[in-house]
Amino acid sequence: MEMNQYLSMFIDESKEHLQALNDNMLRLEASPEDISIVQSIFRSAHTLKGMSATMGFEDLASLTHEMENVLDLVRNHKLSMNPFIFDAIFKSLDSLDAMVEDIVNGGTGKADVSAIVAVLKSIVSGDYEKAAAATATAPAAAPTASAGAELDEFQYSILLQSVEAGLQVYRLEVTLQKTCVLKAARAYMVFSYLEQNGEIVKSMPSVEDIEKEKFETSFSVYFVSEQSGEELERQVGNISEMESVQAEKLDPEGLKRKMQPAPAATAAAASEVASAANEVSPAAAAKPVAAAAPKAAGGGAPVQSRTIRVDIERLDVLMNLFSELLIDRVRLEQLASEVRRSDLTETVEHMARVSSDLQNIVLKLRMVPVDNVFNRFPRMVRDLAKSLDKKVDLIITGAETELDRTVIDEIGDPLVHLLRNSVDHGVETVPERLAAGKPETGTVHLRAFHSGNHVFIEIEDDGKGINRNKVLDIALKRGVVSPEQAKTLTDEEVYMLLFAAGFSTADKISDISGRGVGLDVVRTKIESLGGRVHVTSNYGKGTNFSVQLPLTLSIISAMLVRLGDEKYAIPLSSIVETAVVRKEQVRSVHGNKMMEYRSGIIPLISLSTLFDVPGYSEADEEETEIVVVRKGEKLAALMVDEFIGQQEIVLKSLGKYLTNLFAVSGATILGDGQVALIVDSNALIK
Structure with missing residues (x-):
């Protein structure tokens, strides 16, 4: 199956599930006894594991599988969450996030997750507290190394418990033929068979090295299974280009001889997690980071809607084309009002309604919640x-x-x-x-x-x-x-x-x-x-x-106003109201014009003076129209000559030559072909 066509879907859905996992883990930290949250986390982890395995990202799948094992114990009331477990799962999520990011950047999504996997396995086995204590005392109490040391404490503990549970533990030595060309592919077939029939605890060299063919002709695997050694040797030996397969059955004594004395990378990882857990008191660890609106308990796995992903450049083209259509619509409306033919007016009004609906859809296509x-x-x-x-x-x-x-x-x-x-x-x-x-x-x-x-x-x-x-x-x-x-x-x-x-x-x-x-x-x-x-x-x-x-919207609703012979547009979303003030209502405070407004005083700004509009003087007027605008909690009144009316306008950049103009955020082309500047009321209030 060709996987590339599904890769972008996998990346998007993986990010959604990882975000859901992080959100729900924070909620669980605030309410550690709420099993419904654990159920949501488990569902997200299970879905992510299935997707990763299907796409062939084995490291992602194996780490998520170990997380599942921990969460399964929690949801079945066999394990209680504590700071150590929270930190271990958060670290797992960080590793998963890093692997997905590697896939986004064109990588293989592979990483050495053996350390955190061992920590999760130690939580499942219940040995994590002993292991953390052991790592703290390991340097002082390390016994003399034995020649065959291959297992660290965690691996030894897991294998020993498997033996005590009545399972068979083997050290499998696999040797490929010297003429084998695709060594990694043959090794993959071996691992695939073993994973279907048991649990791999350790491979030598590491799985990552084997996949990169960084080995000669042989590799070893510590494996837990219910199968007999003879059956294992026979089934693995049936894979093409096998030279020999030897399964050594291990008892507790045999395991002890294989154990490494010094703390390995996995033990160091457990120590790191343990120290992180010990740095904070249980009360502090349980303190939530408050979000404004907690999500519903059942909202772990995002519900997939029927969506299609579109290249953002196509949306840009669509927006520009619609902007041009809007300019023509305004021009048609103006011509229809001049011609005064009822059938033309009805057609233009219908086109205006349809284009308004189309405009809303086009705008919403590009908008994303913060x-x-x-x-x-x-x-x-x-x-x-x-x-x-x-x-x-x-x-x-x-x-x-x-x-x-x-x-x-x-x-x-x-x-x-x-x-x-x-x-x-x-x-x-x-x-x-x-x-x-x-x-x-x-x-x-x-x-x-x-x-x-x-x-x-x-x-x-x-x-x-x-x-x-x-x-x-x-x-x-x-x-x-x-x-x-x-x-x-x-x-x-x-x-x-x-x-x-x-x-x-x-x-x-x-x-x-x-x-x-x-x-x-x-x-x-x-x-x-x-x-x-x-x-x-x-x-x-x-x-x-x-x-x-x-907002970078190309289309906004605005109030058109006249100053002398010039037209200006003020964005409707920043307007509080319009009014008329008489000359005697205007006061002067420290040389600045102010006016009373809603039992307060707000500044009065003359746009004609600010923009140096020719042929317009406010000095002779007994009353003047104002537009009250808002930025946050601050208000100001803008003095204008005349209100023209509300209109949908297309926001156009002024280009590279007219940059950093004070209080002007762009321009628009009106229905009669004139250009009107768009006033940036936020800059005026500041």
Whole structure:
């Protein structure tokens, strides 16, 4: 069967199942006794194993199989979850994720998973606590090596229990003919037969080396089965190009002679997992990373809908063609209103309704919820908080907010940097928080919301905030700013120095931060997407990073307004209301125009002055039309000459020559062929 045609489907579905496994493991950590969650995890793992085996990714399948064995004991109430088991399964998920990523990058998906497999097997056998203790004392208590040492403690333990359970344990020595050309293929046939008739515990050399043909003509396998040695020798010997097959049956004494004295890689892995489990108290390990909306207990395996995957470039072409169609539709509507023929008007109105429905579908095709990015952060924050010995809750809101697919693909890494920065630099350790009179668990809010034709993503923590003086001192020492500039900088301008290349306030370099590459990369990436990043902070109370991103929609609803002889468009999604104000209602505060609005005061901005519109003066008017716009919680009123009406407009870039124009986010072609600039109300309010 040709597998390449199914590869993209396998990759997408594997990622969905791995995400479901991570999400449900975090939920299970919060409710270790909830067996319904374990059932969901087991179903996802079982499906992933079946898919991997079908596609021929044996390492993926074998690791998932061992995870299944652990989960099976848990769901049948034969094993209780504890920090050690949680960490072992999380490490398994990391390995599975890495293997899938290798497949995405064109690799074979193979990896040496023997270490984590041994840890999972030790959990199934119940020896993991003894094994972890043994690894801690192994260097001191290591006996003298024997010449035939081939098994480590875990493998010895598994084989010994198999013998005690009445199963046959063999050391199988397989020798291929010297003329054999496809050695790896013959070895695969041997392994395939053995896996169907028992359990392989160890191969020498490793499975990976055998698959790469890194062996001469023979290899050995430790194998547990119910078959007799003679039957094994006969069946394996029947495979083509076999020189000889010898099955040595092992009893407890024979196993002891084969045991390795020193801790092997698998033991080291168990030690690593054990130490990770011991670093955190059981209470801390059970502390969940809070997500805004926990998924239903039965939602482990994603329900497959009838979908088709489309190249995003084709969607771009479709969007551009529809944009041109929309311009023609507006022109037709205008001509129909001038001609005044009823049959023409009815036809144009019907076309307008159909094209509106088509427009909604075209727009939704490209839009993806930011949840596709946010869903991997709870697990990341959990691991990060654990490694830093902190307690952190991640609260996600607005995960259903939709962004263009191209932006979604690029925004993940910048958000990872900002979240790591908040957990590492922002949130204090438990003693520091208690000393400051704060709850011992820090909170990081991750929010997404629409405003105008932009999406805002905010990361806010209740940590120690940014020390303005410390940032300024470091900036002066590194020559980022001059002493004269430093005196005139506002708080926000000082905070933005954190984004300078190579800038870092970390007192020591760690794996998490302190190398001065994080925030510089964040700003570069966000600006390359046409977005901006802002920082506000209250020292001792917390910090807020706000990322503004364009929706990158080609079509938006807008209010058309007139200023003198020019037309402008204001995105409807940022408009609160329109109104008329009289001259006496306008006040002057420190030289700035302000007006009363809903028992408050908001700024009044003259668009004609801002854009220097010719042939238009507001000085002679007794009253003026205004458009009230919003950005987050902030409001402002824009003074205009006349309202033209609401219209669907096509957002066009101003090209390479007209870049970084203040308060202008693009232009549109109107039905009469005129060009109208699109006002960026977010920039005006800022």
